[in-house]
Amino acid sequence: AQSVTQLDSQVPVFEEAPVELRCNYSSSVSVYLFWYVQYPNQGLQLLLKYLSGSTLVKGINGFEAEFNKSQTSFHLRKPSVHISDTAEYFCAVKEAGRRALTFGSGTRLQVQP
Amino acid sequence: EPEVTQTPSHQVTQMGQEVILRCVPISNHLYFYWYRQILGQKVEFLVSFYNNEISEKSEIFDDQFSVERPDGSNFTLKIRSTKLEDSAMYFCASSEGSGFHEQYFGPGTRLTVT
Numbered sequence: 271a272q273s274v275t276q277l278d279s280q281v282p283v284f285e286e287a288p289v290e291l292r293c294n295y296s297s298s299v300s301v302y303l304f305w306y307v308q309y310p311n312q313g314l315q316l317l318l319k320y321l322s323g324s325t326l327v328k329g330i331n332g333f334e335a336e337f338n339k340s341q342t343s344f345h346l347r348k349p350s351v352h353i354s355d356t357a358e359y360f361c362a363v364k365e366a367g368r369r370a371l372t373f374g375s376g377t378r379l380q381v382q383p
Numbered sequence: 384e385p386e387v388t389q390t391p392s393h394q395v396t397q398m399g400q401e402v403i404l405r406c407v408p409i410s411n412h413l414y415f416y417w418y419r420q421i422l423g424q425k426v427e428f429l430v431s432f433y434n435n436e437i438s439e440k441s442e443i444f445d446d447q448f449s450v451e452r453p454d455g456s457n458f459t460l461k462i463r464s465t466k467l468e469d470s471a472m473y474f475c476a477s478s479e480g481s482g483f484h485e486q487y488f489g490p491g492t493r494l495t496v497t
Contacts, residue, residue: 302484313387313474313490314426321484360426364484369414369431369439371486376425 272297274363276374284382285353291346291377293361300366303344305335308358308376317359320344331355356381385409387489389475395495396465404460404492406475414438415458416476416486417450426474432458465496 277292295301305317318329325337335346344361361374388407396402408415417429430440432450449461458477462469472493476486 304485306488314476314488316485316487319485362426369416369433370428370441371418371426372428373426 272301272363272365272372274361274372274374276361276377278377279375280378280380282380282382283351286350288349289347289351289355289379291359291361291379293344293346293374295342295344295361295363297342297363297365302364302366303335303337304362304364304371305329305333305344305346306360306362306373307331308360310357314360317346351379351381353381353383355379387475387477387487389473389489389492391492392490393493393495395497398467398496399464401461401463402465402494404462404473404475404494406458406460406489407456408458408475408477409487410456411479412477412487413480414478414486415450415452416478417460418474418476418488419443419471420474420491421468421471429460462494465494467496470494470496 273296275294283289303320306314307317308314318327320327320337328334333348337344358376358378360376362371364371390405415432418426420426428441430444431438447463451459472491474491475489478486
């Protein structure tokens with residue numbers, strides 16, 4: 271069965287600093303990978319996706335992620351964060367042939383001035 | 384930009400009662416989903432629905448739960464005989480079709496069972 275691990279439950283970072291949120295997955299079949307963001311008291315917003323092709327994908331709000339098949343990772347990065355990036359970030363995996371998304375436990379990004 | 388909507392935003396019910404959570408998926412989408420997130424835990428898949436039938440469900444989605452598309456726009460989750468442990472945020476999502484893998488989520492309904 272597939273699983274998703276987000277190694278950091280909380281990541282504090284200063285404004286304008288770079289950040290990386292880590293995500294690892296396990297699956298025996300091909301997968302599609304996603305990052306979602308949840309701002310306080312809001313729903314899940316799709317940040318970016320990897321379906322196929324280039325392993326470096328760019329999303330909204332200046333975020334990008336790199337799919338590494340050998341490491342089974344899909345880490346999220348941003349070169350310079352803003353206060354408004356403070357939110358919870360969820361990595362999710364969908365196995366080929368299935369409809370369900372499997373989510374990681376989330377990483378709370380706290381951007382400090 | 385089209386979005387998934389959910390009503391109500393917060394529902395309080397007594398243990399043993401039935402609740403219906405409502406969702407309006409994005410209009411041209413064909414697949415519909417329910418997920419839940421118990422406070423402090425992961426977002427968990429409950430069920431997917433396509434062409435008026437369940438296409439996939441998790442072990443959580445037992446006989447206590449049912450889904451329905453009563454008309455051309457709404458998608459509902461019914462929970463019968465609610466239990467305290469059903470308290471959670473319930474998210475509806477939709478996606479375009481079989482070749483489209485990204486799912487778009489609504490803002491959620493917070494269900495509190497007392």
